[in-house]
Amino acid sequence: MAMALTRRNLHLLCPIFSARLLTTASTSPITIETSLPFTAHNIDPPSRSVQTSPQELLSFFRDMALMRRMEIAADSLYKAKLIRGFCHLYDGQEAVAIGMEAAITRKDCIITAYRDHCLFLGRGGTLLEAFAELMGRKDGCSKGKGGSMHFYKKDGGFYGGHGIVGAQIPLGCGLAFAQKYSKDDNVSFMMYGDGAANQGQLFEALNMAALWDLPAILVCENNHYGMGTAEWRAAKSPAYFKRGDYVPGLKVDGMDALAVKQACKFAKEHALKNGPIILEMDTYRYHGHSMSDPGSTYRTRDEISGIRQERDPVERVRKLILAHDIATEKEMKDNEKEVRKEVDEAIAKAKEIPSPDPSELFTNVYVKGLGVEAFGADRKELRAVLP
Amino acid sequence: MDKLNFVRDGGRKLPPGFRFEPTEEEIVFQYLSRKTFSHPLPALVIPEIDVFSMDPWQLAGDSDSEEDMYFFSNAHGCDNESERVTPSGVWKANGSSKKIINSSKRMPIVGIKKSLVFYMRSSTKIVATNWIMHQYCIALPQQEQNNCLVRIGEWSLCRIFMKKGGRQVEDDDANSYSASSSSPNYDPTIFNENFEQGIGAVALRAYSSSSANKMTVRDAINSALDEEMSADPKVFMMGEEVGEYQGAYKITKGLLDKYGPQRVVDTPITEAGFTGIGVGAAYHGLRPVVEFMTFNFSMQAIDHIINSAAKSNYMSAGQISVPIVFRGPNGAASGVGAQHSQCYAAWFGSCPGLKVLAPYSAEDARGLLKAAIRDPDPVVFLENELLYGESFPVSAETLDSSFCVPIGKAKIEREGKDVTIVAYSKMVGFSLQAADILAKEGINAEVINLRSIRPLDRAAINASVRKTNRLVTVEEGFPQHGVGAEICATVVEDSFEYLDAPVQRIAGADVPTPYAANIERMAFPQACASSFPL
Numbered sequence: 001m002a003m004a005l006t007r008r009n010l011h012l013l014c015p016i017f018s019a020r021l022l023t024t025a026s027t028s029p030i031t032i033e034t035s036l037p038f039t040a041h042n043i044d045p046p047s048r049s050v051q052t053s054p055q056e057l058l059s060f061f062r063d064m065a066l067m068r069r070m071e072i073a074a075d076s077l078y079k080a081k082l083i084r085g086f087c088h089l090y091d092g093q094e095a096v097a098i099g100m101e102a103a104i105t106r107k108d109c110i111i112t113a114y115r116d117h118c119l120f121l122g123r124g125g126t127l128l129e130a131f132a133e134l135m136g137r138k139d140g141c142s143k144g145k146g147g148s149m150h151f152y153k154k155d156g157g158f159y160g161g162h163g164i165v166g167a168q169i170p171l172g173c174g175l176a177f178a179q180k181y182s183k184d185d186n187v188s189f190m191m192y193g194d195g196a197a198n199q200g201q202l203f204e205a206l207n208m209a210a211l212w213d214l215p216a217i218l219v220c221e222n223n224h225y226g227m228g229t230a231e232w233r234a235a236k237s238p239a240y241f242k243r244g245d246y247v248p249g250l251k252v253d254g255m256d257a258l259a260v261k262q263a264c265k266f267a268k269e270h271a272l273k274n275g276p277i278i279l280e281m282d283t284y285r286y287h288g289h290s291m292s293d294p295g296s297t298y299r300t301r302d303e304i305s306g307i308r309q310e311r312d313p314v315e316r317v318r319k320l321i322l323a324h325d326i327a328t329e330k331e332m333k334d335n336e337k338e339v340r341k342e343v344d345e346a347i348a349k350a351k352e353i354p355s356p357d358p359s360e361l362f363t364n365v366y367v368k369g370l371g372v373e374a375f376g377a378d379r380k381e382l383r384a385v386l387p
Numbered sequence: 388m389d390k391l392n393f394v395r396d397g398g399r400k401l402p403p404g405f406r407f408e409p410t411e412e413e414i415v416f417q418y419l420s421r422k423t424f425s426h427p428l429p430a431l432v433i434p435e436i437d438v439f440s441m442d443p444w445q446l447a448g449d450s451d452s453e454e455d456m457y458f459f460s461n462a463h464g465c466d467n468e469s470e471r472v473t474p475s476g477v478w479k480a481n482g483s484s485k486k487i488i489n490s491s492k493r494m495p496i497v498g499i500k501k502s503l504v505f506y507m508r509s510s511t512k513i514v515a516t517n518w519i520m521h522q523y524c525i526a527l528p529q530q531e532q533n534n535c536l537v538r539i540g541e542w543s544l545c546r547i548f549m550k551k552g553g554r555q556v557e558d559d560d561a562n563s564y565s566a567s568s569s570s571p572n573y574d575p576t577i578f579n580e581n582f583e584q585g586i587g588a589v590a591l592r593a594y595s596s597s598s599a600n601k602m603t604v605r606d607a608i609n610s611a612l613d614e615e616m617s618a619d620p621k622v623f624m625m626g627e628e629v630g631e632y633q634g635a636y637k638i639t640k641g642l643l644d645k646y647g648p649q650r651v652v653d654t655p656i657t658e659a660g661f662t663g664i665g666v667g668a669a670y671h672g673l674r675p676v677v678e679f680m681t682f683n684f685s686m687q688a689i690d691h692i693i694n695s696a697a698k699s700n701y702m703s704a705g706q707i708s709v710p711i712v713f714r715g716p717n718g719a720a721s722g723v724g725a726q727h728s729q730c731y732a733a734w735f736g737s738c739p740g741l742k743v744l745a746p747y748s749a750e751d752a753r754g755l756l757k758a759a760i761r762d763p764d765p766v767v768f769l770e771n772e773l774l775y776g777e778s779f780p781v782s783a784e785t786l787d788s789s790f791c792v793p794i795g796k797a798k799i800e801r802e803g804k805d806v807t808i809v810a811y812s813k814m815v816g817f818s819l820q821a822a823d824i825l826a827k828e829g830i831n832a833e834v835i836n837l838r839s840i841r842p843l844d845r846a847a848i849n850a851s852v853r854k855t856n857r858l859v860t861v862e863e864g865f866p867q868h869g870v871g872a873e874i875c876a877t878v879v880e881d882s883f884e885y886l887d888a889p890v891q892r893i894a895g896a897d898v899p900t901p902y903a904a905n906i907e908r909m910a911f912p913q914a915c916a917s918s919f920p921l
Contacts, residue, residue: 109671143704152703159670159707164694170660171695174667181623181649181673204660211655364705365739367763370795372842374739379880 021331022062025055030324034259035316041241043248043277046266050258054326056102060257061317063101064094065336067118068314069343070127071287074117074134077347078291083134086163087148089287090118092255095313096221096281097122099260100189104268107184111159111172112191114149115221115285119191123156127346137353144356145364166199168192169218173205176216176271187215187271189264195226197240206276210247213275217267218244220280221254227289228298241280248274254281255311284311362386392431407432407457414523414544415487415498422459423525423540424786427613427645435459438545439471439478443505443518446547455548462543465501465524476507478520486536487523495601496525499536517550600786605775607749608638608714611756612676614788616646619674622760623650625665626678626715635680636716636775662688662713666695669711669765676760679715682731682769696765697740712759714768717745718812718863719911721773725899730864732811735767736840736873742794743840745769747815749779751838754792762794769840771813797844799851803833807851809874810861811837818861820914840870848874849882856887863911866894 031049038045071091077083090097093115100110101122112119117130125141133140134148141151142161150161159175162168172190179186196202197220209216220240224231231238241249248270252263263279270277284307288295295304321327327335362374362384369386376382393401401407409418421428438446438460446456471478480503487498505518524543526536602610616622623646628635630643630653643651654661658679665675679685685692692713699707718730735743742764746752752770759766784790800815801822810818815836822832833851837844852858858878860871871892878890896910 111667142702142706145704146702150702152706154703154706159667160699160703162695164690167663167690167695170663170691171667171670173660174664174669175671176667177664178668178671178673181668182671201657201659201663204655204657205663207655207657208660208664212652364701364703366742367700367705367708367710370793370842372795373845 021327021335022055022058025053025058025326027053027055029053030057032258032320034253034262035256036253036259038259038263039241039251041239041244041249041251041278042246043250043270045250046262048262050262052258052261054321054324057317057321057324057326060098060102061314061321061332062335062339063098063122064257064314064317065339066127066342067091067094067097067121069339070117070121070130073343073347074131075287075291077131077134082351083148083291084136085147086114087134087291088115088289089291090115090285092286092307092313093221093223093281093283094118095257095260095316096191096219096254096283098313099257099262100219100264102257102261103264104189105186106155106157107186108268109157109159109172109175109179109186109188110191111162111168111175111188113162113165113168113193113196115193116149116151116161120151120153120158120161123153123158125151125153125156125158127343128350131347131350132353135350135353136355137350138356138360139350139353143360145360166192166196166201169196169199169202170205172218173209173214173216173276176209176214176276177212180212180214185272187217187268189217189219191219191221193226194220194222194224194231194238194240195229195234197222197243198235206244206247206278209276210244215271216276217264217271218276218278220278221283222280223283223285225285225289225298228293230298239280241278244276244278247276247278249278249280251280251282254283255307255313255316257313257317359384394431394434401432409457411487411498411500411523412489414546415525416489416496419459419498419523419540419542419544420496420525422542422544426610427617433457433459433544437461438520438547439473442473442475443516443520443547443549453549455546458545458547459542460522460545462524462538462541465499465522465538465543471503473505476505476516477513478503478505481519496527496539497536499524499526499538519548519550521546600781600783601778602749602753602781602785603776603778604746604749604752604770605636605638607752607779607781608756608770608775609640609642611753611760612639612642613645615757615760616642616650618788619760620650621672622674622676623652623668624676624678625652625654625661627654627656627680629653629678634678636772638770638775639678658684658687659691662691663695665711666691666709666765669696669709670699670707674710674712674760676712676714679713681720681727681772682715682717683727683729685713685715685731692735692741692765692767693738697738699740700764701740708763709765710763712756712762712766712768714756714759714770716772716775717769718771719895719900719907722902722904722907723900724902728900730769730862730895731767732769732840732862733864733869733873735769736843736870737868738841740765741841742766743769744794745811745837745840747774747800747812747836747838749777749781750785751792751798751836753781753785754790755794755838758791758794761791766794769812774813774816777816792838795839795842795844797838797847798836799833799847800836801832801834803831804855805831805833806857806859807833807835807848807855808859808861809835809837809848809851809871811840811870812863814861814863814912817912817914824914824916837870843873843877845877845881849878852878852882853885856885858886859891859893861893861912863895866892866897869894 029051034048068091071089078087097118129141136144138144149163152160169190172188175188226234241251253259267277267279372386374384374386436458438458485500501522503520505516506513507516522543522545524538525540526538629639630651633640665677668675696709699709719728744755746755759768808818818834822834825832860874862870875890893912900910901907
């Protein structure tokens with residue numbers, strides 16, 4: 001049981017009560033059917049029956065609730081002006097991050113665009129690092145120099161955190177190239193949205209990935225809106241999983257963590273043997289594109305609340321847990337309370353962390369600065385030698 | 388990473404379709420000279436054998452083939468008339484030696500070819516056989532001694548075959564050079580009994596003499612890539628036509644054969660895609676060298692160069708470093724029109740997080756490229772198409788595989804005291820020509836070769852201006868916001884009181900490059916004495 005636990009995010013297991021719940025939960029396998037079948041393009045889809053365990057379901061719930069809470073807290077922090085600039089929130093899409101993590105290892109690589117807070121957490125990042133980075137403090141995961149869009153965790157196989165729409169796809173194929181070059185039997189997942197799915201560089205990179213049989217998995221997190229533009233207004237063919245043409249694709253219910261897990265496991269096996277594959281995750285974001293976007297000018301509130309009612313990923317797992325008698329209602333409520341407490345504590349701690357030292361303006365410009373002089377805005381006053 | 392080795396068990400096993408029929412020039416300048424100077428051979432087709440330890444018919448081994456046999460053997464006897472004894476007979480020189488000259492005159496060395504015939508020993512006498520040997524070795528003409536030839540290196544390349552009716556054994560009079568010790572030009576004391584010492588002395592003299600080795604910029608870049616790929620298995624090349632085509636400008640010639648398609652990757656014509664893939668591979672720890680056929684095409688990939696490569700180390704606070712090199716020809720070629728002639732030094736040079744290099748000579752190209760590949764940061768390496776074929780003298784130090792030129796340091800190509808001319812890439816050559824023209828007018832110009840656009844060697848530029856008090860900057864690129872503008876600003880900031888006159892910028896014309904030769908010439912700086920009609 002301890003071994004299974006180390007595969008999950010240990011940092012999430014702080015409070016005693018639900019930790020006990022998780023440790024005492026059984027690992028005996030349960031088989032659950034995905035709520036929707038997979039739709040396949042140029043490939044035979046995997047089975048709808050997913051192997052899981054009570055412990056896995058509990059950790060899914062815990063992790064997704066944590067991510068949900070973190071994003072909502074970030075919303076408040078942004079409105080309180082403690083987070084500046086851009087803040088793109090992931091709430092509603094948590095199942096994609098969690099299901100993927102359950103199917104892969106930390107040696108596999110993930111790269112995404114700017115909606116990266118939850119993926120960072122999934123790869124082993126801590127709440128403290130995340131909030132400190134969002135608030136621009138020196139102990140953030142990028143020492144306060146990146147911000148919301150530039151979270152990285154290289155030792156966890158997380159390569160960011162990219163602000164330019166679509167750039168992460170060729171970069172992800174480059175990660176896959178390096179994995180194949182080093183013959184290390186791992187894969188790379190590159191995440192992008194329905195907006196980025198129309199980018200030319202995606203097709204350039206996909207062509208090369210297919211030509212060279214790279215272990216690349218392209219994951220389209222289709223939340224149906226590219227900023228304010230609905231998918232039917234941006235794409236002639238919104239069947240993103242078919243866009244690869246000669247590259248096989250799979251359409252997955254992205255609100256079902258178990259379906260995501262099954263698809264990612266399937267994709268990893270495929271990519272290691274046959275090269276690239278596209279996964280389209282049918283998912284939804286409750287917030288607007290970013291904190292500057294209310295999210296209600298291009299979609300109805302009914303739509304948003306409808307999805308929350310019918311397809312919410314956290315609710316689905318909670319229902320599964322209750323249905324299989326893995327925990328009681330009260331235990332689940334306590335679980336959520338602890339998650340809230342954990343997030344609040346992390347925020348409080350992060351608020352105490354100071355801003356980066358002014359000398360950090362000039363650090364990390366180069367790995368090897370060669371003793372070159374760099375100048376600030378006032379060239380006579382503000383200058384530094386890059387080591 | 389398999390070496391192309393076609394020698395198995397001492398014999399030659401060539402793949403289907405491969406014909407090994409080298410010309411004499413190839414024998415000397417491709418195979419023997421590389422063997423002598425320990426450069427990597429294009430393909431290991433020739434085994435090493437002491438040809439005089441066996442009789443010629445034993446050399447063929449088990450093979451029944453009647454083809455010519457080629458061996459690397461020691462160079463004993465190549466320069467004198469001594470006979471070479473084998474178990475059953477003796478090889479005797481047949482006639483005088485022939486000189487083989489490199490047709491492109493790139494190298495000062497020449498080949499010497501000796502013809503020998505094998506005589507078999509029968510009870511009381513020796514009988515000529517049909518076995519013929521052509522023994523090739525390398526020599527250096529010594530100008531001080533009336534161009535007499537001094538052999539260098541300890542290898543000779545021997546072609547051994549059985550003479551058949553009709554085949555001529557070359558014995559030409561043209562270019563013949565007598566290696567007999569009775570020749571007054573030949574000094575046998577150069578070679579003493581301590582063989583290696585003698586060869587070492589000759590070889591050292593060969594490298595360090597003032598008419599030392601010359602190398603084209605193309606060969607400099609090719610050898611630098613070759614050596615760095617050989618030294619570090621993480622280094623790989625990627626770009627259009629770099630592999631099977633041997634490089635659009637033949638810069639990567641031979642690398643695919645040597646390192647294989649996994650390390651020399653031909654890409655489709657998709658700059659944005661393959662540049663992103665290169666940067667992603669660098670994120671993961673490999674060391675890509677991405678070639679742009681020209682830097683004009685880098686504009687399609689510039690987002691990845693700047694946003695994905697240059698800024699990553701800073702945004703991730705040191706977690707994601709990008710040890711990548713982007714290289715290719717930059718600036719104007721000749722008659723290629725506006726879309727293929729732009730210089731990108733100023734654009735890339737303004738970006739923090741990038742290092743930008745612009746070599747001029749072969750030494751610059753070799754040293755800077757090796758330094759760039761070893762550097763842990765993204766480097767933009769701006770070559771120049773018209774310099775690829777130009778030859779420059781290179782010292783022995785330059786040819787060493789650990790040779791690097793420091794990034795961020797300019798080189799003073801010509802010392803002077805009246806005016807400082809700062810240039811980079813091809814304009815350095817023009818500036819040196821201009822300095823010669825100025826010298827005739829009594830003006831002593833100092834020419835600085837920047838070598839590095841970013842970091843810019845402000846210290847060297849300022850020190851020079853403080854000495855000469857006048858500054859001219861020369862570049863091919865567009866004038867507004869160009870490299871010259873930055874140099875001018877830095878001198879005005881740091882050495883204002885030392886300037887006796889305003890800084891002069893010479894740059895390309897403020898127009899897209901035209902095609903017609905006369906106006907194209909007007910669009911770029913030229914070095915000439917008379918004033919230019921505008």
